[in-house]
Amino acid sequence: MSNRRDFIALLGGAALSWTDAARAQQSVPVIGVVNAGSREASVSRAAAFRKSLGEIGYVEGQNVAVEYHWFSGQYDRLPMLMADLVRRRVAVIATPGAALAASAAKAATTTIPIVFGVGEDPVKLGLVSSLARPGGNATGINVFLWEVAAKRLALLHELAPRAVRVAVLINPGNMPSAEATLRELPEAARRRQGTLFQHKCFNSG
Numbered sequence: 001m002s003n004r005r006d007f008i009a010l011l012g013g014a015a016l017s018w019t020d021a022a023r024a025q026q027s028v029p030v031i032g033v034v035n036a037g038s039r040e041a042s043v044s045r046a047a048a049f050r051k052s053l054g055e056i057g058y059v060e061g062q063n064v065a066v067e068y069h070w071f072s073g074q075y076d077r078l079p080m081l082m083a084d085l086v087r088r089r090v091a092v093i094a095t096p097g098a099a100l101a102a103s104a105a106k107a108a109t110t111t112i113p114i115v116f117g118v119g120e121d122p123v124k125l126g127l128v129s130s131l132a133r134p135g136g137n138a139t140g141i142n143v144f145l146w147e148v149a150a151k152r153l154a155l156l157h158e159l160a161p162r163a164v165r166v167a168v169l170i171n172p173g174n175m176p177s178a179e180a181t182l183r184e185l186p187e188a189a190r191r192r193q194g195t196l197f198q199h200k201c202f203n204s205g
Contacts, residue, residue, distance in 0.1 A: 029091030
């Protein structure tokens with residue numbers, strides 16, 4: 001997928017930017033990968049990550065070290081984890097598909113490069129100053145998840161035009177995602193006259 005290639009290309013560029021001080025302390029750059037899912041559920045993603053690193057010249061265990069951190073929805077662990085990565089001066093912090101992890105990384109460091117993959121607007125999340133000129137130490141990709149969610153609602157309305165009640169499950173533990181859902185989808189529903197938006201919360205743990 002192009003998004004995956006873009007993410008890895010950004011990650012490779014960030015790895016090249018690690019400082020001379022860090023280079024003197026470690027023989028190879030260390031990438032800290034922080035993922036919201038579980039290790040078991042992310043086996044294929046980890047394999048794709050390694051493969052893509054290889055495509056841009058990085059071989060795990062040879063010229064790069066990768067630390068994988070799976071926090072399985074336990075978002076309260078993020079501040080401590082990020083503080084540890086910063087303390088050990090990893091070369092890059094990668095947060096694919098985890099807006100809360102990207103925000104935690106941004107709060108923990110202004111110098112270590114952060115490569116994120118988010119579905120929300122990175123400007124609204126405070127990760128970058130603007131899309132045209134991100135600034136700071138964070139870069140990444142936005143998959144426009146909420147724009148797609150509104151399109152899905154429109155498609156659902158076309159498939160079932162008589163439907164007047166739409167239910168959406170949200171995870172209150174993932175606040176950026178939950179807040180974006182509650183903000184964007186009701187507005188999209190209001191644009192569809194007669195559509196009632198309802199949401200149901202569930203716990204990830």
